[in-house]
Amino acid sequence: MPEWIKVAENMPVKEASIRKVKAGGHNICLVYVEEKFYAVSSKCPHAGGELAGGWCKDGNLICPIHRYQYSLETGRGAAGQGDYIDTFPVEVREDGVFVQVKKKWRLF
Numbered sequence: 001m002p003e004w005i006k007v008a009e010n011m012p013v014k015e016a017s018i019r020k021v022k023a024g025g026h027n028i029c030l031v032y033v034e035e036k037f038y039a040v041s042s043k044c045p046h047a048g049g050e051l052a053g054g055w056c057k058d059g060n061l062i063c064p065i066h067r068y069q070y071s072l073e074t075g076r077g078a079a080g081q082g083d084y085i086d087t088f089p090v091e092v093r094e095d096g097v098f099v100q101v102k103k104k105w106r107l108f
């Protein structure tokens with residue numbers, strides 16, 4: 001069952017930012033760029049790079065390790081990469097920034 005989890009306070013953001021947050025057992029990259037929030041998985045599918053250490057360009061998140069690119073809107077890798085990252089819905093509410101995730105099950 002998907003649920004909305006608060007990952008940040010809702011306060012005025014002046015600059016683009018990328019930070020790693022946790023929500024429902026997922027490691028998520030919370031990106032604020034061009035006055036909009038995006039939430040995507042923080043692990044690069046190429047070789048496990050930390051996408052929160054990357055940067056944004058033309059609507060893509062760039063991995064700092066080998067510079068693979070992923071669309072912030074769709075998660076799709078650039079042409080020729082043949083991969084993708086998960087994207088998560090984001091809502092900015094009065095009481096915070098929320099990301100919708102499916103909780104991961106824990107095994108004993």
Ligand code: FES
Pocket residue numbers: 044045046047048049063064065066067068
């Ligand atoms: S680990 Fe991200 S591009 Fe290689």
